[in-house]
Amino acid sequence: MVESNPTVPLRSIQEQVQKRLQVGVSIHKVQRAKATATKQVSGDYTKQxxxxxxxxxxxxxxxxxxxxxxxxxxxxxxxxxxxxxxxxxxxxxxxxxxxxxxxxxxxxxxxxxxxxxxxxxxxxxxxxxxxxxxxxxxxxxxxxxxxxxxxxxxxxxxxxxxxxxxxxxxxxxxxxxxxxxxxxxxxxxxxxxxxLRHIYENMRIKWKTKEYKDHLWQCAIATTVPEFEHYMNELNKFDKDAFEWLKNPPPPPLTIGPEATFQAEQDQIYxxxxxxxxxxxxxxxxxxxxxESDVKAPGPLTPTTSKLLERNREASVQYRARWNGTAKYEVYGPWHDQHVVDMTNMSCTCRRWELNRIPCRHAIATIHEMADSGDKVGELYTYVNKVYWLQTWNEAYSYTVDPIKGRAMWLKSTCPFKLTPPPHHNQPGRPKTKRKRSVDEKYDKHMQNHGAGEPEKLTRKFVSVRCGKCNNRGHNSRTCKGQGGNAGSNEGGNAGSSQGGNA
Structure with a gap:
């Protein structure tokens, strides 16, 4: 049973033994039996x-x-x-x-x-x-x-x-x-x-609503200093305490803003x-x-890059470019969005072309203007850095990891020293076996099971237990060392006197 399903629950083993052999065993005996079976299946840790x-x-x-x-x-x-x-x-x-x-x-x-x-x-x-x-x-x-x-x-x-x-x-x-x-x-x-996701996890301990998340992401994806300062001021107006925390978070210092944007990256990266x-x-x-890379992807670019370039191309139809007589163009569009594109350096004052190495909407509008003027501009994908080309993607995955033989066929090391496990000291208390999931992970699991709904709250079950000996919280009867006995007796005394008075 353990070999076919190493994560089989103890209760399931206990029920199977009771049904097949008609023998009742304690859960502790089942735990010891599973540990022995796991050792036989997986091998001894020390020998490994x-x-x-x-x-x-x-x-x-x-x-x-x-x-x-x-x-x-x-x-x-x-x-x-x-x-x-x-x-x-x-x-x-x-x-x-x-x-x-x-x-x-x-x-x-x-x-x-x-x-x-x-x-x-x-x-x-x-x-x-x-x-x-x-x-x-x-x-x-x-x-x-x-x-x-x-x-x-x-x-x-x-x-x-x-x-x-x-x-x-x-x-x-x-x-x-x-x-x-x-x-x-x-x-x-x-x-x-x-x-940024880990930074937000620390931030949401105190500021939990979606508005704080939106303000944080606006600051993070800003590509210019004025744009970053504008969104930081918006956060300051919304909540001054959150603004001060983001400016001077607990050590080590947080680097955020346009100078923190990655080179050759697309949008935000988790x-x-x-x-x-x-x-x-x-x-x-x-x-x-x-x-493995998708060799059947259409076009010369990777699928993700093709979608981003197409999104920028669709947005570029709202912009117009003016030539200044050299290699620079003034590009203007809706919402007073105006920038300068330098085709020699392949840069734009919005800085997205330099950061992503993918032509932004302003650069694509400039390329269209150059084509309308009779210049030879070539295909649009040629302005994308080669790191996003399908050929580069295939080459990265052209090297394969070869499988290895079974342990019985391995060559034996000639080292005269036998390797032993690292030193280990048991820590006090029961060790944790499961990682505490965040609210986002709980919400993702809830969406998979139900399709929609509000995120589940993190459970507080078994966080605080009550001792059966001293009647105090924070430990159980097995680990009780008489701590808080007076508090437990006082609590019981107060309860008894209260009941006696009522009687």
């Missing part, structure tokens, strides 16, 4: 660390160009035959080549805790492909999330991508612990921007979190699946 070196060798032998780096805990006694696992970094060769062929200099960084008996953090980095899809790149398993682990991970990533201190990349993150100083030390010239949680440090290579 012993074959980690064999797995890394098989990964490098199967996928040419794969980078793996393994670190162990320093052992003062050099005669010991064991070494404790500390860190591992893996970047598959196919993903590395595909990222370089994709031509987009943007990296998303995130982390997640590991599930299982041994602690740790999974550090991941992803890119964006030509169709604005998530492109996995590299991951690492470290002991904890701090500046040292992030610095080690970024150094390994920099060696693979040939990043230097003066490299012009864009990093996007949720301001994880230790990440900001690590990036500042290793790559001081990069643009480090923060995920921080994509890859919650890759391995129960051991030995994942299977065949579990990794990459998105």
């Amino acid at each position: 660390y012993e074959v980690l070196r064999d797995y890394l060798m098989e990964l490098q032998a199967t996928n040419v160009g794969t980078t793996v780096k393994l670190e162990v805990v320093n052992e003062p006694n050099s005669t010991r035959e064991t070494r404790q696992f500390k860190r591992v970094y893996i970047c598959l060769g196919a993903l590395k080549k595909g990222f370089k062929a994709d031509l987009r200099d943007i990296l998303g960084l995130d982390s997640a805790f590991m599930k299982g008996p041994f602690p740790g953090q999974v550090l991941t980095t992803v890119g964006l492909d030509s169709n604005n899809g998530i492109y996995p790149l590299a991951y690492g398993i470290v002991e904890t999330e701090n500046m040292s682990s992030w610095k080690w991970f970024l150094e390994c990533l920099g060696d693979d991508l040939e990043l230097y201190s003066n490299s012009n990349f864009t990093f996007m993150s949720d301001r994880q612990k230790g990440l900001l100083p690590a990036v500042a030390q290793l790559y001081p010239q990069v643009e480090h921007r923060f995920c 921080c994509s979190t890859i919650y890759v949680r391995f129960s051991t440090a030995v994942p299977y290579g065949e579990d990794l699946q990459c998105e």
